[in-house]
Amino acid sequence: MLSGVSLAIRRGEFVSFVGPSGCGKSTLLRLLAKLLSPSGGVLLRDERLRDGEFSRVGIVFQHPTLLPWRTAAQNIRLPLELGRTKHHRVLPDDQIRQRLEQVGLAPSDTFKRPPQLSGGMQMRLSLARALATDPAVLLLDEPFAAVDDLLRLKLQQDIRRLHDARGLTTVLVTHNLQEAVFLSDRVFVLAGTPSSVAAEVAVDWAGHRDAEFRSSPAFGECSRRLAAALFQ
Amino acid sequence: MNANSEVPNTRFLSHRPRLADLLAPLLVLMLVVALWQAVVSFGKIHPILLPSPAAVAKSAWKIRSDLFSAAGRTALAATAGLVLSVLAGTLTAFAFSQSGLIRRALYPYAVLLQTIPIIAIAPIVIVTFGRGFFSITLVAGVISLFPIITSTTTGLLQIDPNLLDLFRLNHATRWQTLIKLRVPSSLPYLLSGIRIASGAAIVGAIVGEFFVGSGQPGLGAMIQRKSASMDLSELYATVLTSTALGTIAFGSITVVGESVLRRWFGMSLGGRS
Numbered sequence: 001m002l003s004g005v006s007l008a009i010r011r012g013e014f015v016s017f018v019g020p021s022g023c024g025k026s027t028l029l030r031l032l033a034k035l036l037s038p039s040g041g042v043l044l045r046d047e048r049l050r051d052g053e054f055s056r057v058g059i060v061f062q063h064p065t066l067l068p069w070r071t072a073a074q075n076i077r078l079p080l081e082l083g084r085t086k087h088h089r090v091l092p093d094d095q096i097r098q099r100l101e102q103v104g105l106a107p108s109d110t111f112k113r114p115p116q117l118s119g120g121m122q123m124r125l126s127l128a129r130a131l132a133t134d135p136a137v138l139l140l141d142e143p144f145a146a147v148d149d150l151l152r153l154k155l156q157q158d159i160r161r162l163h164d165a166r167g168l169t170t171v172l173v174t175h176n177l178q179e180a181v182f183l184s185d186r187v188f189v190l191a192g193t194p195s196s197v198a199a200e201v202a203v204d205w206a207g208h209r210d211a212e213f214r215s216s217p218a219f220g221e222c223s224r225r226l227a228a229a230l231f232q
Numbered sequence: 233m234n235a236n237s238e239v240p241n242t243r244f245l246s247h248r249p250r251l252a253d254l255l256a257p258l259l260v261l262m263l264v265v266a267l268w269q270a271v272v273s274f275g276k277i278h279p280i281l282l283p284s285p286a287a288v289a290k291s292a293w294k295i296r297s298d299l300f301s302a303a304g305r306t307a308l309a310a311t312a313g314l315v316l317s318v319l320a321g322t323l324t325a326f327a328f329s330q331s332g333l334i335r336r337a338l339y340p341y342a343v344l345l346q347t348i349p350i351i352a353i354a355p356i357v358i359v360t361f362g363r364g365f366f367s368i369t370l371v372a373g374v375i376s377l378f379p380i381i382t383s384t385t386t387g388l389l390q391i392d393p394n395l396l397d398l399f400r401l402n403h404a405t406r407w408q409t410l411i412k413l414r415v416p417s418s419l420p421y422l423l424s425g426i427r428i429a430s431g432a433a434i435v436g437a438i439v440g441e442f443f444v445g446s447g448q449p450g451l452g453a454m455i456q457r458k459s460a461s462m463d464l465s466e467l468y469a470t471v472l473t474s475t476a477l478g479t480i481a482f483g484s485i486t487v488v489g490e491s492v493l494r495r496w497f498g499m500s501l502g503g504r505s
Contacts, residue, residue, distance in 0.1 A: 033401055059401055061394040069416050069496045081412070083403035115497065133402070 007188065007197060009171065011136075014163050016172040016180035018226060019190035025173035028190070029139050032171060033057055058130030060143040064122035066114040072100065072125050073110045079132045091132065103128045104158055120151045127159065131166070138163070140172040144179060156182055160209040177230070181222045182209055189229040199229030283465035292469035298454070299473045305450040307477060309365060310430070310437040313372025317429060320373070321380025322422065328381070329388035329414060330406070346378040350436060354443045368440035368450070375436035376429035380422070387421025388414045420497060423489040430481040438474055451477070 009015050017025050058079075066075050073096045080090065091099070097107040103124040114122050123143065130138060140159070144152040160183050163170045174180055180187045184203055191198035203222050205213055213219055265285050271277060272284040279287065292299060324342070328335040354371045361367040391413060399409050441452025451474050458467035 030397070033397075057401060059398060061397075063394065065392055065394045065398065067395075067413070067416070069419075078412070079398075079402045082399060082405075082408055084405060 007200075009169060011169055012167055014160070014168075014170045014172070014183055014185045016174060016184040016187045017190055018174055018177055018180045018187060018230070019195065020230070021175060023190045024195045025175075025190060026141055029059075029141050029171065029173050032137075033059060033139055057137045057139060058133065058135035059139040059141065060123075060126050060130045062142045062145045064114065064119075064126040066122055066125060066129070068114050071111045071113055072096075072105070072117070072128075075114070075125060076100075076128050076132050078129060099128050099131065100125075102131075102162065104154075120147055120155070123147060123151075123155060124158075127162075131162070134166075136169060138168045138170045140170065140174075142174050143172075144174070144176070152179070157209065159183065177223050177226045178214075178219075181219055181226065182214060187222070187226060189226060191230065191232070198232065199226070201225050201229070280464065283468055287465040288468045288472070291463075291465040292472070295466055295469065299451075299470065302449060302451045302454045302470070303473055303477050306434065306437050306441065306452065306474070307481075309368040309440070309450060310372050310433040310477075310481070312365075312369040313436060314376055314426070314429060314433040316369065316373035317377040317380050317433065318422075318426060321377050321425070321429075322384050324381050325384035325388055325418075326410075328385045330410070335385070342378060342381050345374070350375050350439050351443075354436075354439050358440070358443050363444045363448070368437055368444060368448075368452075371440035372433040372436035375439075376433040379428040379432065380425045383421045383425030383428070384418055387418025390421075391417055416496075420493055423485075423492065427482060427485045427489060430485050431478050434474070434478045434481060 017028060019025050067078065070078070073093070076096055076099060077091055093110070096110055100107060100109055105121060105124050105128070109117065109121065109125075114125065117125065127143075143159075144155055147155065156179060159170075162168070163183075170183075172180065172183060181201075181203055187201045187203065188197050189199040189201070190196070201222055203218070205216070205218055207213065269285050272279065272282055283291075324338075328339065350371065353374055357370050357374070358367045361370060388410075395413060396409070399413055404412070437450065438452035438455070441448050441450035441454075442456050443452075445453055445456055447453070451470060454470050455467065455474070458470055
């Protein structure tokens with residue numbers, strides 16, 4: 001499915017992979033997360049990421065995939081309860097409230113169960129869960145595909161803000177070009193069968209990722225170059 | 233955060249049985265009873281072949297205390313059998329969910345269990361374990377085992393692949409995945425399995441009692457006695473009591489299951505069949 005994909009992602013960078021459905025974007029993400037093994041070839045990953053407290057990777061899927069029988073707080077704590085090594089780092093309630101606020105949820109949502117939350121709020125909770133282990137790397141598997149337009153714009157801004165504030169290295173896969181440009185420092189286009197990197201577009205924008213950026217000539221230029229690469 | 237698009241979802245709260253769910257079947261029942269009465273009253277069917285609903289109701293009232301205590305005995309045996317099958321069935325399902333080899337090796341025999349007719353199992357169990365309460369419980373347990381095994385196994389295995397990825401990503405152990413993900417996820421499946429199994433357990437208890445026969449105080453033995461003495465209206469009354477028992481069991485498990493699921497999952501058992 002994927003062949004000859006060779007690239008390096010810098011620490012603290014926000015990169016995206018765009019491409020048509022079935023091009024192997026999600027496969028690539030799962031390879032990075034070591035959820036899949038490559039059938040041939042090697043995947044080299046910075047093994048320093050395994051060390052110390054930055055041992056974990058956070059992931060957000062297209063759907064919130066929360067545990068409906070757990071409260072918001074219990075869903076956020078889930079990743080800390082898993083694994084053989086005991087995390088002696090149980091998140092106290094005040095930290096849970098703080099993390100809920102970071103992703104745009106209210107402290108009063110702490111003890112609500114997912115069915116009591118809207119789709120957008122569930123997505124935000126899913127993001128808070130991904131960040132619970134303070135991961136160095138955040139993987140986003142089309143996390144905005146199932147939410148409405150208005151909400152998508154807000155979630156995008158919030159995610160980029162969190163990426164900057166927490167010094168994350170973030171990898172996003174999406175089929176939405178504007179979304180990739182708006183969020184990323186670099187965008188890779190996957191194309192062909194088997195897929196490989198057909199183009200790489202660097203997004204040069206020093207300021208905040210906001211409405212101003214979205215309407216800037218730089219944004220339009222990057223989107224055009226990506227579209228051209230995709231339709232080659 | 234001001235967002236009209238993020239209004240909490242409360243649809244799950246409004247999932248209550250509507251009046252029409254109760255009224256429509258009741259209307260059908262009334263029509264059937266009226267038709268039955270008309271056929272006996274105005275038709276040429278002799279009451280020895282088919283007693284009228286009025287005669288059945290009269291008999292039921294006459295032997296009401298017998299019917300009540302017999303139904304209680306049968307309910308007790310069926311409940312004990314159901315407890316047995318839930319214990320054995322969930323344990324089997326755990327084993328099936330943990331090993332594909334165990335599942336492939338044993339699943340055909342679970343299916344076989346389902347294909348053996350209950351009237352063949354009952355005499356064998358009674359010969360082996362005697363004419364007592366335990367044999368009846370065992371027959372009820374055997375016949376209600378299959379739905380528990382299949383639905384619970386399905387529930388333990390049908391997990392959102394993304395959730396499994398999330399657990400693997402966080403290095404969850406097999407035990408953690410079982411306890412924190414598979415078991416809670418399978419609860420709705422177990423409940424719907426219990427709902428199907430409850431009817432089967434009552435049938436099993438009645439068949440068991442039928443084969444144990446005269447000395448036994450349950451509904452099955454009572455059906456056997458009434459049929460031997462050709463007391464048709466009392467036989468009908470007993471059979472209808474058995475049906476009512478099954479309906480009550482199904483209905484009460486549905487109500488309890490729905491409230492558990494609404495509380496824990498914000499979802500419904502579905503298929504109000």
